[in-house]
Amino acid sequence: MTAVHARAGADVEATPRAWLDGVNPVTKIVLALLLSVPLLASIDVTSALVAIGLQLACIPLTGLAAMTVLKRMLPILVFAPVAGVSMLLYAEPGGTVYWSFWYATISDDSIALAVAVCLRVLALALPTILLFGRTDPTELADALAQVAKLPSRFVLGVLAGTRTLGLFLDDWRSMGLARRARGVGDTGTIRRFFSMAFVLLVFAVRRGTKLAMAMEARGFGSGIRRTWARPSHLHPRDAVALLGAAAIIAVAIGAAVAAGTFRFVWS
Amino acid sequence: MTATRPARITAAAWGWRYGGRRAPAVRDLTFTIEPGQRVLLLGASGAGKSTLLAGMAGLLGGADEGDEAGTLLVDGERAEAHRGRVGLVLQDPDSGVVLSKVGDDVAFGCENLGVPAAEIPARVAEALEAVGLDVPLARATKALSGGQKQRLALAGVLAMRPGVLLLDEPTANLDPDGVREVRRAVERAVRETGATLVVIEHRTAVWADLMDRVIVVGADGGLLADGSPADVFDRHATDLAAAGVWVPGRPVDLPVLAPAPADAPAAVAASALSISRDGRAIVRAGLDLAVPRGAATVVTGPNGAGKSTLALTLAGLLPEAAGEVLAAPELAGRSGRRPSRWTSRELLTRIGTVFQEPEHQFLASTVRDELAIGPRSRGVDPAATGRIVDELLERLHLAPLAAANPFTLSGGQKRRLSVATVLADAPPVIVLDEPTFGQDRRGWIELVQLLQSEIAAGTTVVAVTHDEDVLRHLGGHRVELGVPVGVGS
Numbered sequence: 006m007t008a009v010h011a012r013a014g015a016d017v018e019a020t021p022r023a024w025l026d027g028v029n030p031v032t033k034i035v036l037a038l039l040l041s042v043p044l045l046a047s048i049d050v051t052s053a054l055v056a057i058g059l060q061l062a063c064i065p066l067t068g069l070a071a072m073t074v075l076k077r078m079l080p081i082l083v084f085a086p087v088a089g090v091s092m093l094l095y096a097e098p099g100g101t102v103y104w105s106f107w108y109a110t111i112s113d114d115s116i117a118l119a120v121a122v123c124l125r126v127l128a129l130a131l132p133t134i135l136l137f138g139r140t141d142p143t144e145l146a147d148a149l150a151q152v153a154k155l156p157s158r159f160v161l162g163v164l165a166g167t168r169t170l171g172l173f174l175d176d177w178r179s180m181g182l183a184r185r186a187r188g189v190g191d192t193g194t195i196r197r198f199f200s201m202a203f204v205l206l207v208f209a210v211r212r213g214t215k216l217a218m219a220m221e222a223r224g225f226g227s228g229i230r231r232t233w234a235r236p237s238h239l240h241p242r243d244a245v246a247l248l249g250a251a252a253i254i255a256v257a258i259g260a261a262v263a264a265g266t267f268r269f270v271w272s
Numbered sequence: 273m274t275a276t277r278p279a280r281i282t283a284a285a286w287g288w289r290y291g292g293r294r295a296p297a298v299r300d301l302t303f304t305i306e307p308g309q310r311v312l313l314l315g316a317s318g319a320g321k322s323t324l325l326a327g328m329a330g331l332l333g334g335a336d337e338g339d340e341a342g343t344l345l346v347d348g349e350r351a352e353a354h355r356g357r358v359g360l361v362l363q364d365p366d367s368g369v370v371l372s373k374v375g376d377d378v379a380f381g382c383e384n385l386g387v388p389a390a391e392i393p394a395r396v397a398e399a400l401e402a403v404g405l406d407v408p409l410a411r412a413t414k415a416l417s418g419g420q421k422q423r424l425a426l427a428g429v430l431a432m433r434p435g436v437l438l439l440d441e442p443t444a445n446l447d448p449d450g451v452r453e454v455r456r457a458v459e460r461a462v463r464e465t466g467a468t469l470v471v472i473e474h475r476t477a478v479w480a481d482l483m484d485r486v487i488v489v490g491a492d493g494g495l496l497a498d499g500s501p502a503d504v505f506d507r508h509a510t511d512l513a514a515a516g517v518w519v520p521g522r523p524v525d526l527p528v529l530a531p532a533p534a535d536a537p538a539a540v541a542a543s544a545l546s547i548s549r550d551g552r553a554i555v556r557a558g559l560d561l562a563v564p565r566g567a568a569t570v571v572t573g574p575n576g577a578g579k580s581t582l583a584l585t586l587a588g589l590l591p592e593a594a595g596e597v598l599a600a601p602e603l604a605g606r607s608g609r610r611p612s613r614w615t616s617r618e619l620l621t622r623i624g625t626v627f628q629e630p631e632h633q634f635l636a637s638t639v640r641d642e643l644a645i646g647p648r649s650r651g652v653d654p655a656a657t658g659r660i661v662d663e664l665l666e667r668l669h670l671a672p673l674a675a676a677n678p679f680t681l682s683g684g685q686k687r688r689l690s691v692a693t694v695l696a697d698a699p700p701v702i703v704l705d706e707p708t709f710g711q712d713r714r715g716w717i718e719l720v721q722l723l724q725s726e727i728a729a730g731t732t733v734v735a736v737t738h739d740e741d742v743l744r745h746l747g748g749h750r751v752e753l754g755v756p757v758g759v760g761s
Contacts, residue, residue: 171414
């Protein structure tokens with residue numbers, strides 16, 4: 006017993022626990038919804054900027070390095086302007102018109118809207134990255150089954166299944182090399198893709214059957230009431246996190262209303 | 273390790289037919305395995321050994337999965353009735369692992385059996401101790417070696433405190449170190465728990481001295497032999513060898529090739545070579561080696577040493593991370609002598625590769641079409657292709673299977689087919705990655721014989737293997753890769 010704790014303790018020390026690590030993963034899902042859904046109500050620069058600013062200020066709580074956040078945001082940083090550009094060109098013109106070609110018009114209004122949309126995409130993506138950047142899939146599954154009361158058969162089945170994804174990646178790579186070795190690697194990329202995808206499907210079915218057997222052999226789905234070696238509970242900290250998220254979103258929306266920039270998407 | 277009450281297994285005229293199959297997988301088995309007995313279960317492939325084991329573990333399912341005859345009982349009850357009394361470890365190290373962390377994976381069985389959460393950590397520690405797996409509980413299961421994965425699977429089973437341990441070829445896919453680790457762990461576990469043990473394994477030498485009984489299942493039902501190991505191996509040695517079992521003290525009857533002459537010109541040579549699987553992480557650097565023409569070169573070394581990566585790089589499938597691989601001048605393609613620069617079609621007639629997993633290289637829906645792909649791709653006319661295919665089908669005993677789907681073949685047949693697809697294009701160099709993995713004695717002999725005849729015909733062979741006997745029979749030219757220094761395994 007002591008040996009186990011000593012070893013478990015040694016592992017925890019290797020990666021220091023951040024404040025957010027003590028928040029239940031189910032709470033994190035609620036937090037993500039709380040931080041993003043209200044932002045969908047308005048398209049304006051102020052609320053998005055304030056939300057982004059406050060969330061970035063929370064980075065120390067998440068235990069993520071600023072660099073890591075930046076790296077994970079990279080795809081979003083690249084694609085947010087794409088969403089912005091369509092607004093820039095095709096939004097309803099208003100104010101000074103700077104440039105016009107066919108249906109595309111760049112005006113004061115469209116510029117404002119483009120910037121707002123761009124920031125909004127970032128503000129919507131950021132909470133997910135901050136909240137789930139360090140969440141362990143096993144911990145999430147424990148919480149979904151114990152706290153959210155989802156059926157444990159389903160949750161654990163999915164959890165065990167996702168573990169095999171890495172094996173499929175290896176399969177895919179080997180099959181690609183094997184096709185080169187067999188003289189069919191020069192042309193027909195699309196055809197090759199589908200033939201490999203089909204074989205992968207065969208592997209998936211077979212691996213699934215084996216995995217189910219291995220799990221059943223260890224008493225999975227036996228009808229005995231399952232216990233949990235890793236209990237997942239809600240703590241006062243979860244309430245604090247919820248209040249904090251509510252405050253962030255209230256300040257963000259409040260700032261927009263106060264600045265007079267708040268406008269409903271459908272208005 | 274806490275001692276458990278060992279289980280008794282009784283079979284009475286037991287049989288099982290899978291739904292949709294005409295012939296039963298197992299027929300008419302009658303025996304009693306006493307509590308604490310250690311039984312080696314043998315038989316030809318297809319004799320239904322694995323089905324029997326799954327039946328003992330209560331994993332065959334109900335009447336909708338197949339038809340049962342007779343009875344198969346654990347402690348006088350059907351195995352399904354008491355989950356956790358029977359622990360099963362499967363052949364493929366990757367299929368036994370359920371969760372992503374070592375500690376969680378061992379705890380999984382206890383949780384399913386409703387063991388109180390407070391009791392689980394002690395059970396996990398005890399089980400890991402019993403198999404000698406001294407890694408942190410949070411270690412990722414995917415970072416373990418094959419031998420460690422099998423010991424983890426064994427620990428997961430032991431944590432349930434079963435009365436009987438069932439092992440289905442637990443070491444077939446492991447390197448020699450892995451085999452020793454697993455054998456030691458099993459020995460310790462049964463000694464400390466006193467559990468009944470049933471093992472299926474072709475490589476009997478690993479297990480024979482741990483066992484006190486051998487049961488041989490007949491290919492068409494019933495028991496072929498049942499008795500002490502010495503007695504069974506003595507009286508049934510010839511039958512067992514014919515059934516693919518490695519009988520202790522009965523070496524294979526194949527010639528041993530002479531080593532390659534020291535002055536043989538190189539078919540392929542590497543200089544200052546760095547190899548990498550994904551083009552980023554370097555597995556090894558600074559390799560200099562030559563593969564002599566018309567002889568076998570065997571690459572050996574522990575898991576993670578980069579043997580497969582080296583083989584695939586020599587075969588022109590993976591680009592060199594640094595340095596270069598050069599083929600002999602007469603093999604040069606349009607873009608030169610570096611195999612990694614050749615087109616796929618140029619590679620086909622120059623260097624053939626047999627992959628570790630035959631299924632990775634299968635492309636067609638019948639054995640015949642599979643063999644025709646290479647010749648067709650290099651523009652051989654249909655009549656000549658037909659002749660090549662017919663000859664190979666005959667030579668590799670695949671003719672009766674010509675219309676079968678490659679994916680439905682047995683392990684030995686798949687291996688033969690994967691070698692045959694390469695031979696169809698008669699490349700002067702053949703590279704094989706672990707060709708004898710998971711093969712029984714028969715498959716092993718067929719393969720080594722085939723390679724010997726190819727070498728006799730002037731083909732250059734590069735084989736990655738853990739098997740010292742393969743090395744010996746192919747002439748003993750070895751390239752040894754040690755554990756790389758300063759590179760993560």
